[in-house]
Amino acid sequence: MALVSGAGLTLDVSYQNTPINTLTETVTLPEQFDQTRQLLLKGEYLNVSEGRHVTHILSRSIHAVSSAKNRDTRFAKMVNKLRSGRWLGATGKPITAVVNIGVGGSDLGPNMGSFALKEFADDAALNELDVHFVSSMDGGQLYAVLPIIDPETTLFIIASKSFGTIDTFANVDTVREWIKPQLTEQQWLQDHVIGVSSNAVKMNDYGIPPAHQLTFGEGVGGRFSLWSAIGLPIALSCGLRTFERMLSGARAMDEHFGSAPAAENIPLLMAMYGIYNRQHLGINNLAILPYDGRLRMLPNYLQQLDMESNGKQATADNQAINYATGPIIWGGFGPNGQHAFFQHLHQGYDEFAADFVLVLKRQAPGFNAQVANKLADQQQLSVANCLAHRQLMKFGSDNPESPRDHYPGGHPSSLLFMDELTPETFGELIAAYEHKVFVQGVYWQLNSFDQPGVELGKKCAVDILQALQSGAKTSYDESTVTMIKKARGDE
Numbered sequence: 001m002a003l004v005s006g007a008g009l010t011l012d013v014s015y016q017n018t019p020i021n022t023l024t025e026t027v028t029l030p031e032q033f034d035q036t037r038q039l040l041l042k043g044e045y046l047n048v049s050e051g052r053h054v055t056h057i058l059s060r061s062i063h064a065v066s067s068a069k070n071r072d073t074r075f076a077k078m079v080n081k082l083r084s085g086r087w088l089g090a091t092g093k094p095i096t097a098v099v100n101i102g103v104g105g106s107d108l109g110p111n112m113g114s115f116a117l118k119e120f121a122d123d124a125a126l127n128e129l130d131v132h133f134v135s136s137m138d139g140g141q142l143y144a145v146l147p148i149i150d151p152e153t154t155l156f157i158i159a160s161k162s163f164g165t166i167d168t169f170a171n172v173d174t175v176r177e178w179i180k181p182q183l184t185e186q187q188w189l190q191d192h193v194i195g196v197s198s199n200a201v202k203m204n205d206y207g208i209p210p211a212h213q214l215t216f217g218e219g220v221g222g223r224f225s226l227w228s229a230i231g232l233p234i235a236l237s238c239g240l241r242t243f244e245r246m247l248s249g250a251r252a253m254d255e256h257f258g259s260a261p262a263a264e265n266i267p268l269l270m271a272m273y274g275i276y277n278r279q280h281l282g283i284n285n286l287a288i289l290p291y292d293g294r295l296r297m298l299p300n301y302l303q304q305l306d307m308e309s310n311g312k313q314a315t316a317d318n319q320a321i322n323y324a325t326g327p328i329i330w331g332g333f334g335p336n337g338q339h340a341f342f343q344h345l346h347q348g349y350d351e352f353a354a355d356f357v358l359v360l361k362r363q364a365p366g367f368n369a370q371v372a373n374k375l376a377d378q379q380q381l382s383v384a385n386c387l388a389h390r391q392l393m394k395f396g397s398d399n400p401e402s403p404r405d406h407y408p409g410g411h412p413s414s415l416l417f418m419d420e421l422t423p424e425t426f427g428e429l430i431a432a433y434e435h436k437v438f439v440q441g442v443y444w445q446l447n448s449f450d451q452p453g454v455e456l457g458k459k460c461a462v463d464i465l466q467a468l469q470s471g472a473k474t475s476y477d478e479s480t481v482t483m484i485k486k487a488r489g490d491e
């Protein structure tokens with residue numbers, strides 16, 4: 001049995017394909033690793049290509065301390081004013097709905113956290129806020145959200161570290177049109193907008209009153225930003241205390257990561273088994289399989305965290321790499337995956353590794369005893385299914401007579417479990433994955449904190465958009481030229 005506990009989280013690696021002692025002999029971390037780790041924990045690790053220190057860990061410390069000690073931070077004030085119904089819109093009506101407009105790290109973390117921790121809202125908000133998330137450039141979510149909100153009682157959070165992402169401002173521009181005629185654009189900007197960004201200059205230029213701006217450090221990467229002001233929707237959905245508890249859970253994992261020896265260190269073992277499976281077993285993907293519905297957004301969130309960090313073929317000092325680096329991260333809500341893609345996991349051709357994420361128990365406040373018992377039975381059903389499929393993926397079921405009934409097994413997996421999902425254990429879980437990604441980036445000599453590969457696609461899209469809008473002749477490949485004509489209705 002190989003159980004390793006840290007804070008409120010436990011990692012079981014007994015279904016990995018090599019024991020811990022062999023792993024630590026096979027995967028050796030760089031000599032300077034301890035110093036490098038301490039630099040990260042102190043907020044002094046350098047993001048070389050962007051020339052700044054990586055400070056997301058500080059953001060969860062400073063932030064928590066100020067709001068815990070004195071509730072007069074702007075963040076805390078805004079949360080209390082909105083959750084107590086004292087934030088009035090331009091026409092004097094209390095704000096009852098909030099729409100977070102942001103994409104990537106400015107959406108995935110706050111969206112996941114608000115969903116996972118909703119039931120922990122403990123300060124009995126006088127004003128139950130409906131919190132919505134809008135991220136996609138096609139306006140797809142606006143079709144669903146706008147009809148169910150009212151301009152006079154809705155506040156919009158424009159969440160963008162750069163305050164320049166085209167997806168976000170395409171959605172904002174549509175909203176600016178939608179609020180008319182109930183509100184003027186000035187009224188909207190004055191009383192119905194909070195800006196969250198690292199770029200105060202751009203928020204000023206945009207016309208957001210300084211008192212309604214929340215900033216966070218340039219050193220906080222988008223995909224590491226749910227601890228910062230970008231986490232505002234979590235505090236609005238679940239209360240300030242719940243947000244602080246999430247931060248304290250993450251700090252507990254920082255403590256564990258910074259001090260536990262390798263063989264007892266959850267993020268280190270997660271990282272090293274990932275490296276082992278990638279480099280020694282040639283497994284190029286990792287399935288994230290949460291078995292608690294509140295964590296159903298975890299696979300999407302970890303896709304950005306891991307793939308935008310380590311999906312690279314250049315070292316931190318820009319040398320070309322010819323070895324495997326960050327794996328493909330995918331996955332889905334385990335119980336539903338059983339009725340969707342598990343056929344392939346059990347009998348398909350491809351290798352994969354998996355992380356099962358399990359919550360053993362769940363409280364059912366607000367339900368009578370009979371219903372609470374039924375819900376507890378359902379949680380047990382989910383636990384049983386997690387353990388059953390995990391076992392089958394590992395040990396298989398040999399049936400040479402009937403190939404369709406043969407389960408090859410042999411798939412390595414880790415089990416991350418907690419007694420209960422709380423704001424603390426949620427914070428610990430996410431922080432553990434952040435540290436895992438960092439360790440793998442250091443091992444593969446990558447800069448895990450930039451994302452150069454997202455830029456060229458944005459530029460190409462702007463060019464094609466111009467061609468779409470202007471109809472000007474273009475020199476693209478035949479398929480693109482044809483599609484532009486079709487999209488314009490010229491053909």
Ligand SMILES: O=P(O)(O)OC[C@H]1O[C@](O)(CO)[C@@H](O)[C@@H]1O
Nearest residue numbers: 104105106160161162165222454
């Ligand atoms: O918060 P911003 O600056 O709008 O960026 C949104 C997202 O876009 C990216 O830059 C990728 O394009 C992510 O790294 C980031 O989380």
